[in-house]
Amino acid sequence: MSAADEAPLRVEPHSIYPLVEGIVKEKIPIFSLQKLKLELRAQDEIAKSASAQLDRKEFERVLSNVLDNSAEASYQGLSVLVGVSVEGSDIKIEIKDQGQGIPKSILNQIGKVQVSSKSDVSKTGSGSGIGLFHAVQTIEKLNGRFSIESKVGIGTKVTIHLPLSK
Ligand SMILES: Nc1ncnc2c1ncn2[C@@H]1O[C@H](COP(=O)(O)OP(=O)(O)OP(=O)(O)O)[C@@H](O)[C@H]1O
Numbered sequence: 309m310s311a312a313d314e315a316p317l318r319v320e321p322h323s324i325y326p327l328v329e330g331i332v333k334e335k336i337p338i339f340s341l342q343k344l345k346l347e348l349r350a351q352d353e354i355a356k357s358a359s360a361q362l363d364r365k366e367f368e369r370v371l372s373n374v375l376d377n378s379a380e381a382s383y384q385g386l387s388v389l390v391g392v393s394v395e396g397s398d399i400k401i402e403i404k405d406q407g408q409g410i411p412k413s414i415l416n417q418i419g420k421v422q423v424s425s426k427s428d429v430s431k432t433g434s435g436s437g438i439g440l441f442h443a444v445q446t447i448e449k450l451n452g453r454f455s456i457e458s459k460v461g462i463g464t465k466v467t468i469h470l471p472l473s474k
């Protein structure tokens with residue numbers, strides 16, 4: 309099992325954009341298979357070279373889960389946009405989809421308990437609702453913030469803030 313609080317994080321400074329780019333590249337085949345576009349943008353050169361203190365494996369897992377959620381909620385032909393920017397003393401990573409959106413009943417519980425709208429929990433382990441629970445716990449342990457805005461029928465935006473490392 310993989311609750312974020314089981315093992316201590318291995319926190320080191322990492323350049324964020326290349327990490328995000330690596331995960332995005334890894335996901336492109338899955339997105340293509342579903343006829344979805346996945347785009348990555350950096351606000352500017354400063355955003356491209358910004359670093360934050362994080363545990364690489366756990367951060368990659370967070371991003372991977374968030375992108376999987378967006379792919380699962382999206383319809384053919386739609387796009388998912390990933391943006392990296394610097395905002396004050398934070399680096400901001402935004403993942404925006406145009407998918408089905410999250411009902412309020414689920415949205416209110418995200419990060420507090422494991423919650424899932426998927427029913428096939430049994431065999432694959434997918435749909436355990438651990439994805440966002442882990443994401444919130446991990447980002448908060450890194451002194452960052454994880455937030456979700458979502459509207460049913462419009463889409464979902466996940467925003468991750470992490471303090472810039474100097
Ligand atoms: N981008 C999104 N669009 C629509 N619904 C979403 C999105 N992200 C999350 N959700 C909703 O939030 C629920 C919880 O997400 P979470 O990633 O924690 O669990 P899961 O995807 O159901 O299971 P797991 O990630 O453990 O396989 C999902 O079941 C889904 O209903």
Ligand SMILES: [Mg+2]
Nearest residue numbers: 373377439440
């Ligand atoms: Mg998930």
